[in-house]
Amino acid sequence: MKALTKDSRNEIDMPLVGFGTYQLSPEEAESSVTEALKAGYRHIDSAEGYNNEEGTGRALKASSLSRDDFFITTKLFPGNKQWGAPEKTYEQTIETLKKQLIDLQLDHVDLYLIHAPLAELRLEQWKALVELKKLGLTKHIGVSNYDETRINEILNAGWPKPEVNQIEFHPINTQPNLTKFMNENSIAPIAYSSLAPLANWRMAEGQGGEVLAEKKQNAQVVITEVANELAVSEAKLLLRWGLQRGYSILTRSTKPKRIQENIDLFDFEISEHYMDRLNQLNQDQPFAWAANGLNPMEAAPEL
Ligand SMILES: NC(=O)c1ccc[n+]([C@@H]2O[C@H](COP(=O)([O-])OP(=O)(O)OC[C@H]3O[C@@H](n4cnc5c(N)ncnc54)[C@H](OP(=O)(O)O)[C@@H]3O)[C@@H](O)[C@H]2O)c1
Numbered sequence: 330m331k332a333l334t335k336d337s338r339n340e341i342d343m344p345l346v347g348f349g350t351y352q353l354s355p356e357e358a359e360s361s362v363t364e365a366l367k368a369g370y371r372h373i374d375s376a377e378g379y380n381n382e383e384g385t386g387r388a389l390k391a392s393s394l395s396r397d398d399f400f401i402t403t404k405l406f407p408g409n410k411q412w413g414a415p416e417k418t419y420e421q422t423i424e425t426l427k428k429q430l431i432d433l434q435l436d437h438v439d440l441y442l443i444h445a446p447l448a449e450l451r452l453e454q455w456k457a458l459v460e461l462k463k464l465g466l467t468k469h470i471g472v473s474n475y476d477e478t479r480i481n482e483i484l485n486a487g488w489p490k491p492e493v494n495q496i497e498f499h500p501i502n503t504q505p506n507l508t509k510f511m512n513e514n515s516i517a518p519i520a521y522s523s524l525a526p527l528a529n530w531r532m533a534e535g536q537g538g539e540v541l542a543e544k545k546q547n548a549q550v551v552i553t554e555v556a557n558e559l560a561v562s563e564a565k566l567l568l569r570w571g572l573q574r575g576y577s578i579l580t581r582s583t584k585p586k587r588i589q590e591n592i593d594l595f596d597f598e599i600s601e602h603y604m605d606r607l608n609q610l611n612q613d614q615p616f617a618w619a620a621n622g623l624n625p626m627e628a629a630p631e632l
Pocket residue numbers: 348349350351352374375444473474495496520521522523524525527529530531532533564565579580581582583584587588590591617
């Protein structure tokens with residue numbers, strides 16, 4: 330394994346440790362992203378659906394970083410008929426990124442993703458992402474929450490392949506078949522919600538961390554034991570595990586101490602023995618969308 334450092338990047342030059350902005354108000358996004366940039370994060374993960382991009386934009390603008398010094402990902406909310414949210418057409422997809430760039434105060438993003446395969450129009454949306462890359466409004470394009478079948482829809486239609494797939498990934502949800510498929514097709518993995526196995530994950534009012542909490546209990550015993558053996562926090566153990574599995578990771582906190590802790594991952598290593606113990610906790614059980622009553626991988630409408 331190549332030595333991991335704070336400056337390590339993946340195939341598309343994305344810094345391996347990223348800072349997420351889900352469930353933050355615009356004001357919290359502004360203060361947390363400011364704190365994250367100070368702590369050394371150089372990848373920020375955003376989304377149209379987080380409704381806070383103007384806060385992230387203010388933090389980026391106020392930082393002294395030049396544009397080439399940071400990598401920013403954002404996502405298209407595709408729409409979903411079942412939720413009564415109109416599906417985005419090709420033209421609306423193009424216009425959506427243009428509007429997001431205004432909020433972010435940027436002239437391009439580094440990576441643009443379809444947030445989930447929630448729309449029947451998903452191939453038309455992908456075609457628009459290909460065009461957005463040609464226009465220079467994003468350097469790279471990819472998907473999120475796509476399973477093998479949905480990625481194959483794109484490949485079989487003859488369109489350029491997604492460069493990345495952003496998915497929920499932690500020891501209780503390793504999705505071995507999907508990750509093998511992505512590896513074979515050179516689709517870079519970005520892991521979100523790496524901290525989902527923690528007992529106190531998303532416990533603030535309205536964040537939904539209590540849903541399916543009982544499914545984590547057995548895994549938590551092992552995670553606590555291994556973290557104690559290595560004398561690191563459980564959060565650091567889970568994040569470092571993701572890095573050693575070859576994933577870019579995303580983490581999010583409103584607390585400066587934790588923001589710093591979550592990027593200090595390069596002064597210890599998890600041995601093969603402990604990696605194996607953690608890998609054995611897999612149940613292919615996602616948690617991130619569970620409070621909305623769904624698994625985004627399974628929510629795709631038929632084309
Ligand atoms: N594509 C998708 O569908 C999708 C889905 C989910 C997430 N994401 C992206 O991935 C990012 C990360 O996922 P996430 O928001 O679920 O975040 P996460 O980093 O997995 O978990 C955040 C939760 O853990 C707590 N926490 C953070 N650091 C901690 C530490 N060192 N020790 C103990 N607890 C800690 C936070 O509380 P405090 O804030 O109180 O510290 C919060 O409750 C998102 O923000 C978003 O950008 C994408």
